[in-house]
Amino acid sequence: MTIRQLHLLGSPVLRQRSxxxxxVDDAVRRLVDDLFETMHAxxxxxxxxxxxxxxxxxxVVDVGEDAPPPLVLINPRIVRASELLxxxxxxxxxxxxxxxxxxxxxxVTLEALDREARPYTVELSGFKARAAQHEIDHLxxxxxxxxxxxxxxxxxxAKWKKSRKGHSGYVKDVTPEPAGEL
Ligand code: NI
Numbered sequence: 302m303t304i305r306q307l308h309l310l311g312s313p314v315l316r317q318r319s320x321x322x323x324x325v326d327d328a329v330r331r332l333v334d335d336l337f338e339t340m341h342a343x344x345x346x347x348x349x350x351x352x353x354x355x356x357x358x359x360x361v362v363d364v365g366e367d368a369p370p371p372l373v374l375i376n377p378r379i380v381r382a383s384e385l386l387x388x389x390x391x392x393x394x395x396x397x398x399x400x401x402x403x404x405x406x407x408x409v410t411l412e413a414l415d416r417e418a419r420p421y422t423v424e425l426s427g428f429k430a431r432a433a434q435h436e437i438d439h440l441x442x443x444x445x446x447x448x449x450x451x452x453x454x455x456x457x458x459a460k461w462k463k464s465r466k467g468h469s470g471y472v473k474d475v476t477p478e479p480a481g482e483l
Contacts, residue, residue, distance in 0.1 A: 306353065306473060345394045346363060346364045347362040386406060409425055411437075
């Protein structure tokens, strides 16, 4: 397993519609493992393959011990979504330190393939449903910023641009914190 570099807002791959996985082979399983490794190192709760520069329909979600198990989403599809919506604050590993309120379906039913290429269906609610919707958006080239109002998006983008002053390029190394570090 390898901790991969994260692609940040501005990297074209984040705006690409990712292509479906045709066969879940060793390369795809390695991609899944790298996504988990990178997400955990970056202290995220979800990560899509294009965030590490791979435009394929693969993502992972792990919202922690309160809502196991972690999800492997290969070619995920939302087959049912609640009419009930919920608004809550979201962030994204590809847009560090920027947060905005996003409206999502309170619960969704997904179909996807797991790491062993087995099709499964899962019903998610609350934070886990939110995280899955956020990751599936990534696979379609959509970012949470696209869901906030134009005025708010302008403010968040200004904040983002300011924080990027002095940086060049759109990739970032992920350095896990040493064990025992607070
Ligand atoms: Ni994200």
